[in-house]
Amino acid sequence: MQGMNADPSHYLTALQGFEGRLRGLVGTLAGELAGQTRPNAAKIDVLCAQIDLLTREYLQFLPEMNRDRVGQETAAGSTEGVIDLRRQWGETTARLNHFRLEINTWPTVRSLVQEQRKPKRQPLYQPEVKLPKTTFAQLGASDDVFHWLHAILNPADQSDDARDHNCFPDIALSNFEFHQHMHAAYRLCLAQDRAEPVRFLDVGCGGGLKVLSALRYFPKAEGFDFDPAYVAAGQRLMQMSPDLDCTIFQQDALTFDRYQEYDVIYFYRPISDEPLLIEMERRIAEHARPGTVLIAPYVSFPDRHEDLACGHIDGAIYTVGITGKAARRLKIKAERVGQFIVRPDTTALQTVWSPVLEASRANGYDIPARYQKPSY
Numbered sequence: 001m002q003g004m005n006a007d008p009s010h011y012l013t014a015l016q017g018f019e020g021r022l023r024g025l026v027g028t029l030a031g032e033l034a035g036q037t038r039p040n041a042a043k044i045d046v047l048c049a050q051i052d053l054l055t056r057e058y059l060q061f062l063p064e065m066n067r068d069r070v071g072q073e074t075a076a077g078s079t080e081g082v083i084d085l086r087r088q089w090g091e092t093t094a095r096l097n098h099f100r101l102e103i104n105t106w107p108t109v110r111s112l113v114q115e116q117r118k119p120k121r122q123p124l125y126q127p128e129v130k131l132p133k134t135t136f137a138q139l140g141a142s143d144d145v146f147h148w149l150h151a152i153l154n155p156a157d158q159s160d161d162a163r164d165h166n167c168f169p170d171i172a173l174s175n176f177e178f179h180q181h182m183h184a185a186y187r188l189c190l191a192q193d194r195a196e197p198v199r200f201l202d203v204g205c206g207g208g209l210k211v212l213s214a215l216r217y218f219p220k221a222e223g224f225d226f227d228p229a230y231v232a233a234g235q236r237l238m239q240m241s242p243d244l245d246c247t248i249f250q251q252d253a254l255t256f257d258r259y260q261e262y263d264v265i266y267f268y269r270p271i272s273d274e275p276l277l278i279e280m281e282r283r284i285a286e287h288a289r290p291g292t293v294l295i296a297p298y299v300s301f302p303d304r305h306e307d308l309a310c311g312h313i314d315g316a317i318y319t320v321g322i323t324g325k326a327a328r329r330l331k332i333k334a335e336r337v338g339q340f341i342v343r344p345d346t347t348a349l350q351t352v353w354s355p356v357l358e359a360s361r362a363n364g365y366d367i368p369a370r371y372q373k374p375s376y
Contacts, residue, residue, distance in 0.1 A: 008092035011065050015096055018058050022352055025051050030355035033116055033363060035193050037336035041117045048110055055103045062100060102352050109353045112360050112367055119363075121335040124184035124314045139176045146175035146209075153237055154207025156229035165252075166273035167226050170206030173268050173297060178210060181295045184317050184334075185264050186217045186341060188293055190364050191334035194263065201262040203284070204270025208234025208248045215244055217341060218264060224251035225270075253280045259287035266295040278304065285310055290321030338364030343371070 029047045032039050128136065150172045158169040189198050198218040202211050205223025207230055214221040225231050225248075234248035253270055265284060271277040281301065284294070285308035296305075297316035305311075310318040311327030313334070319327060342361040360366060 011092050011096065014061065015092075015099060018054065018061070019099065019352070022051065022054055025054065026352055026355055029113065030359040033113070033356065033359040035362070036116075037119060037191065037333050037363070039116060044113060044117050048113060051106060051110075055106050058103055059100070062096065065096060099352075105351075105353065108367060108369075109356055112365060113356065115338070115365055116360060116363060119336045119338070121332065122339055124187060124317065124331070124334060125180055143175050147172060150207065150209050153209060154230060154233040156207075156227075156233055159227050159229055162227035162230075165226055166271050166276050167204070168270055168272050170225075170227075170230055171268075172206070172209065175213075177297065178213065181266070181297055181316050182214060182217045183339075183341065184313075184315055185293045185295055187337040187339070187364055188313060188317060188319075188330070188334045189218075189263065190337045190362065191330060192291060196263075198263045199261065200264045201259070201266065203253050203256075203265060203267040203280075205234060205248060206230050208237050208246070210266070211246055211248060212237060212241075212244070214264075214266070215246055219344075220245050222247040222249070222262075224249050224253075224256065226250070226252055254283065256283075257287065259284050259292075260289050262288070262292065264293045264295065268296075269298040269300075274300070281308060285320055288320045292320040294318040294320060338366070340364055340366040340371075342366050 025047055029044065029051070032044055032047065131139075150170075154170055156170075158167070162169075197220060200211075200214040200218040200221040202208075202214065202221075202223035205211050205225050206227075208223055211221045211223035211234065223234065223246075225234070228250055231248055231250045238244065238246045238248055253267070254276065259265060265288060267280070267284070269277060271280055277300070281296075281304060288294070294310060295316055296318060301316075301318075302312070305318050306323070309323060310320055311323035311330075312318055313327055313331045319330065322330060338360075340361075342364065343366075345357075345361075357367070
């Protein structure tokens with residue numbers, strides 16, 4: 001350091017050097033994490049060690065700057081001189097301290113990176129037998145409340161036209177089971193490294209509550225039903241939250257011609273007649289794009305998915321056109337994806353760590369503090 005004669009611009013130049021070096025390391029680290037379920041652990045260790053060294057160097061640099069600034073104020077000789085010096089140092093001090101605050105969050109970011117260094121496979125479905133009895137009981141109670149809510153939001157009886165068209169009434173899948181399927185599909189989509197926002201479709205959505213639930217996982221959720229009364233109930237629900245990107249519309253699953261527009265398609269046996277149900281399954285499989293994720297949680301679909309050229313990933317999750325070894329490889333990749341259901345980052349503030357955070361969230365990892373519920 002230059003000692004007491006160094007002016008603020010000297011320290012701003014030094015700060016820019018620290019920032020440039022750190023951003024370079026962070027960019028390289030984010031590149032190692034991006035889209036990787038088996039990253040180069042040795043390279044990550046080297047990058048983390050280099051960032052450790054840089055942060056220590058910066059924290060040692062700050063006291064030297066403060067001693068220089070205080071020394072200049074002591075030598076100023078007058079109140080006016082001190083005020084003038086503080087004015088000169090104001091921007092420099094603020095920027096140096098702001099960068100210190102960013103540096104201080106490195107231990108948290110480092111822990112996040114270490115989770116991804118050698119990610120362990122975690123099953124897409126957690127066996128229910130491994131759930132604690134208390135948790136299982138709480139989930140059952142939550143399911144009961146969800147069924148009440150489902151009935152309240154869609155009190156309409158099934159129409160005669162829908163019944164004559166072999167549609168099932170609006171029978172909701174267990175809320176807990178639905179979220180199991182959604183979480184598995186979400187991790188699978190992350191493993192597919194999709195470039196565009198994922199679009200979800202519920203075929204036979206009834207009152208639309210599952211469409212609303214899907215929005216926690218995917219940025220765009222839509223659903224359709226044949227029954228106009230159910231569609232009206234779903235549209236009323238969506239109008240309660242007009243800012244959410246949800247759409248409910250009337251359509252026939254046997255004639256709908258836009259299945260190729262969606263990335264995740266959920267259908268919980270919306271048709272009661274088995275031959276017509278098979279016709280619907282075939283239409284979805286033929287129209288959907290290769291790689292589309294299908295969620296079909298009912299007993300007869302597992303017997304037919306191979307004839308439809310759909311690979312079984314796990315549970316009720318299937319992929320269009322990805323079968324055999326390719327499906328097994330995709331499952332393994334999805335099991336190495338993190339288990340966070342990542343919340344969108346609504347802040348416009350970017351930090352030096354933003355590239356690493358964005359890469360981590362795309363891998364299903366995040367900082368746990370973002371998900372803590374507030375206490376009052």
